Amino acid sequence: xxxxxxxxxxxxxxxxxxxxxxxxxxxxxxxxxxxxxxxxxxxxxxxxxxxxxxxxxxxxxxxxxxxxxxxxxxxxxxxxxxxxxxxxxxxxxxxxxxxxxxxxxxxxxxxxxxxxxxxxxxxxxxxxxxxxxxxxxxxxxxxxxxxxxxxxxxxxxxxxxxxxxxxxxxxxxxxxxxxxxxxxxxxxxxxxxxxxxxxxxxxxxxxxxxxxxxxxxxxxxxxxxxxxxxxxxxxxxxxxxxxxxxxxxxxxxxxxxxxxxxxxxxxxxxxxxxxxxxxxxxxxxxxxxxxxxxxxxxxxxxxxxxxxxxxxxxxxxxxxxxxxxxxxxxxxxxxxxxxxxxxxxxxxxxxxxxxxxxxxxxxxxxxxxxxxxxxxxxxxxxxxxxxxxxxxxxxxxxxxxxxxxxxxxxxxxxxxxxxxxxxxxxxxxxxxxxxxxxxxxxxxxxxxxxxxxxxx
Numbered sequence: 001x002x003x004x005x006x007x008x009x010x011x012x013x014x015x016x017x018x019x020x021x022x023x024x025x026x027x028x029x030x031x032x033x034x035x036x037x038x039x040x041x042x043x044x045x046x047x048x049x050x051x052x053x054x055x056x057x058x059x060x061x062x063x064x065x066x067x068x069x070x071x072x073x074x075x076x077x078x079x080x081x082x083x084x085x086x087x088x089x090x091x092x093x094x095x096x097x098x099x100x101x102x103x104x105x106x107x108x109x110x111x112x113x114x115x116x117x118x119x120x121x122x123x124x125x126x127x128x129x130x131x132x133x134x135x136x137x138x139x140x141x142x143x144x145x146x147x148x149x150x151x152x153x154x155x156x157x158x159x160x161x162x163x164x165x166x167x168x169x170x171x172x173x174x175x176x177x178x179x180x181x182x183x184x185x186x187x188x189x190x191x192x193x194x195x196x197x198x199x200x201x202x203x204x205x206x207x208x209x210x211x212x213x214x215x216x217x218x219x220x221x222x223x224x225x226x227x228x229x230x231x232x233x234x235x236x237x238x239x240x241x242x243x244x245x246x247x248x249x250x251x252x253x254x255x256x257x258x259x260x261x262x263x264x265x266x267x268x269x270x271x272x273x274x275x276x277x278x279x280x281x282x283x284x285x286x287x288x289x290x291x292x293x294x295x296x297x298x299x300x301x302x303x304x305x306x307x308x309x310x311x312x313x314x315x316x317x318x319x320x321x322x323x324x325x326x327x328x329x330x331x332x333x334x335x336x337x338x339x340x341x342x343x344x345x346x347x348x349x350x351x352x353x354x355x356x357x358x359x360x361x362x363x364x365x366x367x368x369x370x371x372x373x374x375x376x377x378x379x380x381x382x383x384x385x386x387x388x389x390x391x392x393x394x395x396x397x398x399x400x401x402x403x404x405x406x407x408x409x410x411x412x413x414x415x416x417x418x419x420x421x422x423x424x425x426x427x428x429x430x431x432x433x434x435x436x437x438x439x440x441x442x443x444x445x446x447x448x449x450x451x452x453x454x455x456x
Contacts (some may be wrong), residue, residue: 001046003052003169005259006085009058009095011025014125017152019043019056031050039229039244040085041216047162050170050359055089057082060109071392074177077217083112092118097136098127098149102138110142119168121146126153129409187372191241191360192272196297197279198289199247202309206279206343207231207242210352216244228265236354241411243273248293269353270297282340285322286329288294298333301406303363303440305337305355335432336438357373362405363440369400372409379430388418397449406441416446 007015023043041056061199086092093115096106113120122144124135128151135149146164150157195203204216211233237367270276276297280290297304314322323340330336337355341348350411376399385394394415401406409431424444432442 001324002051002053002090003165004042004055004089005091005093005165006055006089007010007057007093007095008082008086008109010058010097010109011061012098013059013153014096015095015123016056018093018123018125019054021152021158022054034381040081040227043230048166048170050166052165052169057085060112061106062105062108063109065105068291070293074217078360078440079215079446081217086113086118086148089118091165091294092120093225094120094121095123095125096139098124098130098135101136102141106142107368110144119146121148121161124149125152127151128156147217181229190241191356192241192274194243194245194270194276194302195279196248196266196270196293197408198281198287198293199249201279202280202343203247203279205247206277206307206341206349207244209343209346209349210242230268238353238357240353240356243269245269261406267296267300269301270302270352273302276302276355277307277354278304279307280323280326282308283313286326291329294333298441299440300445303359303405305359305439307345308338308340311334311340312345312347332344334429335438356439359439360405361439363405365404365407365435365437366380367401367435369398371451372399372401375399375413375431375434376427379427383423383426384431386417386420386423388416394419402445406443407435407437408443408445410447412447414450416448419446 007018009015020040024043024045025043039058039312043054045052045054050340052098058081060082061075062081063075094110094113096102102352111139118228122139124139124147127149139147148157148161148164150161152158175406195205195207204218206216207216208214211231215231216229228246231242233240233242236435245266247264277298278290278294280286287450294304294306304427308326311319326338330338339348339352339355343349376396380396385396392415394413396411396413397418399411402410411427428442428444431437431444435442
């Protein structure tokens with residue numbers, strides 16, 4: 001157990017900016033628009049060679065403390081996520097805005113934190129925007145001992161804050177936390193699982209069902225997930241990172257800044273994933289938008305599993321014809337895993353993690369040059385190469401591994417630049433079949449062998 005620190009405060013006080021700064025990643029969306037963050041997010045950061053877990057949360061709203069809260073199921077879930085993160089934490093960083101005088105809302109937030117008997121550090125952000133760094137005296141009325149005037153933008157006061165965090169955990173509570181940072185530095189690989197699909201196909205519901213916890217906010221309103229949400233999870237000694245994403249939209253249908261930035265972040269993060277779960281809505285079938293998203297995942301070289309969700313909404317009479325139609329729409333890809341599930345009712349998800357492990361292991365397999373060359377020779381024997389445009393026969397001599405996840409195979413020969421795309425596809429499918437690689441793309445590279453005896 002590493003020290004857990006949670007960021008709590010109103011909207012737009014700089015929690016996500018602080019999160020991005022300490023973790024050195026731009027994981028959380030930052031915007032002047034209120035309520036950019038909905039879910040809580042986890043990320044590690046290091047200081048003085050010690051590891052800490054930082055949690056970002058949604059901003060508190062005044063409506064959370066009124067009767068209106070019960071009438072809005074989305075607000076109830078956001079509020080619950082914030083309270084759960086406070087309960088999980090070892091330290092609360094209560095963040096306020098130096099430009100705005102302390103209000104009734106700040107006192108209400110403080111009372112909620114104090115109910116959980118947590119150590120509190122008060123961070124007064126944006127002090128660079130006030131004259132002579134003069135802090136409102138009302139902030140001292142909170143009765144918090146540890147107060148830190150900071151500017152995230154200009155990195156003012158950040159070092160003092162980090163030193164205090166380090167002192168609190170590793171000097172005052174040395175026995176509790178020191179042992180966890182002295183464990184062997186051998187890093188266990190956590191399988192990163194991206195969950196991708198259109199809005200309202202059930203991505204967040206599937207994650208909640210897989211980890212058996214109401215961890216991600218779900219709602220009938222499209223776009224409830226605002227950002228990439230990383231969820232650490234352990235199952236039978238195997239560690240995973242489930243990554244929820246905002247509903248993937250076409251460029252034409254993007255309505256605002258959040259939509260466009262989320263789309264870019266989702267595309268960029270695909271290269272980090274070990275396995276991608278692409279979710280389709282059974283009720284809508286496999287649409288052209290779904291196929292373009294699947295094509296993007298294949299082009300990125302991601303190992304993937306296709307999940308047809310909301311299968312419980314389809315009547316028994318229609319299931320056979322719908323399956324037939326789905327397989328027809330997916331005929332352009334070979335050797336893939338597909339699941340028909342109901343995320344809400346937890347139907348068909350029992351062996352999910354076993355299949356994810358299989359697909360991941362498939363994508364990182366190591367093959368010897370001799371083994372790959374034998375497969376190449378068999379492929380040529382069944383279907384010989386053709387002549388190049390210069391009327392010379394294209395010769396493929398040997399193959400070796402160039403990388404994993406995706407599996408990269410480098411084939412050496414002569415006249416390879418004239419190899420037809422149809423023959424390249426044939427070789428790719430042949431390797432996929434003989435290597436028994438499922439749901440993981442194979443990328444072929446062709447190189448011309450240089451004859452050292454030819455005079456330059």
